[in-house]
Amino acid sequence: MSLEERREREKEEMRKLILDAAAEIIFLDGIDKLSIRKIAERIEYSPSIIYHYFNNKDNILNQLMSNAYQKIITALSSAKLSSDHPVERLKDATRNYIETALSMPNEYNAAQLNSSPDVLKYTASLFRGATNKNPALAFLCDCLKDIHKNAPRSESEIELMAQMIVIAAFGLIMRLNVEAELEEKQKYRLIDHFVNVTILQMAGIYTNNMPGGKSI
Amino acid sequence: MSLEERREREKEEMRKLILDAAAEIIFLDGIDKLSIRKIAERIEYSPSIIYHYFNNKDNILNQLMSNAYQKIITALSSAKLSSDHPVERLKDATRNYIETALSMPNEYNAAQLNSSPDVLKYTASLFRGATNKNPALAFLCDCLKDIHKNAPRSESEIELMAQMIVIAAFGLIMRLNVEAELEEKQKYRLIDHFVNVTILQMAGIYTNNMPGGKSI
DNA sequence: CAATATTTTTGAACGGTGTTCAATAATATT
DNA sequence: AATATTATTGAACACCGTTCAAAAATATTG
Secondary structure, eight states: OHHHHHHHHHHHHHHHHHHHHHHHHHHHHOGGGOOHHHHHHHHTSOGGGHHHHOSSHHHHHHHHHHHHHHHHHHHHHTTTTSOSSHHHHHHHHHHHHHHHHHHSHHHHHHHHHOOOHHHHTTSOOSSSOTTSSOHHHHHHHHHHHHHTTTSOOOHHHHHHHHHHHHHHHHHHHHHHHHOTTOOHHHHHHHHHHIIIIIHHHHTTOOSSSSTTSOOO | OHHHHHHHHHHHHHHHHHHHHHHHHHHHHOGGGOOHHHHHHHHTSOGGGHHHHOSSHHHHHHHHHHHHHHHHHHHHHTTTTSOSSHHHHHHHHHHHHHHHHHHSHHHHHHHHHOOOHHHHTTSOOSSSOTTSSOHHHHHHHHHHHHHTTTSOOOHHHHHHHHHHHHHHHHHHHHHHHHOTTOOHHHHHHHHHHIIIIIHHHHTTOOSSSSTTSOOO
């Protein structure tokens, strides 16, 4: 069966070749300019061959976006052990998540705005409860429970908090992605405020909205 | 000069004819299916004529989206006098804004994700300070100042708060638009929580994140 | 090795898109 | 009535995603 294995391996390599070419085109020319014919030109094959390895263009795009979004999710979980303090962990993870997402705007946008089954596995769907699968929501819920361990909130309260944070982070990233010409300084002013103030408010921590305000 | 006036009026009528046809196509078949040729077919002219009234397809789309987004903004300001209580006004306005935006998902998405000059006039760009032009930000700032009139915050604090609320509302609307199959019940659970809890936290009001928690 | 079956790759075609432009039809000006 | 201006068209260009029968390359058998 080594023959079939090799076949499959070669097919996988070809798929990777196609995906890599697509990623480069998106990086160089933008996602709007991606076309089957351009991919074909880049890998030096005829356009038709691509349909031997993928069902259609959307399929390619979705696979690409899923892969990229997994990287963003990984960035989140890498903060899992960053600190003993749950609040610090929350802040670290969110900042990580935001900065990773901003480093691949095309992929993040496409992944979040796409509701294909391919991509939906990883994105922050509001469907699935926090306990289910979405890694970002699950991580946030854990953090929030930890933060409120002295005065426990209900499961649904925690879940709503987490969803609001995910939604707000999503909004921030989207806006920063759209407003490409925004100065770095302004950008980080917003991110800082979000991570240091807004998140804590949404997590039910601050009574005053400025840093230095009383915490619980 | 009545001749030129009529000319211009007729040209404007033709533009409106084209825009209306485009809006219908978007409504019936979705924004992806909009094409110059389809518009032409609908208004019973040849495709080329459209370029006599608009520079290109994007121009048509942008104009359409700007018009729609103005309606959403209008929904916001209609809440301006809804209540004496600034907190109630804030809640009313936000709920209005969200529900109007959800009633025209295509237009809202396109307007928010588009950074063309046409559209940028109306969308919540982070560029312009709150005092400048963006009506949503300006309204929020007024509300927030009113809310905190007894313990005034700095201009930049107020502005950051407002921007965070706009960003979070944007995120919520976007998510609800993308997840089209979400049940009405779940949808309103999120909107309610956003309007009744999250906004108040971001506005620096609640110390506890549940309704009934102490206010300042 | 030769013949056959299988898989990979191609070229041509279909129907679609946005856009341009010279030629025509309609209207207004002289 | 002749001329200038404007509105409208048809044909064409250069793209696009996708399909499919035919060809090339490879693997499997006798």
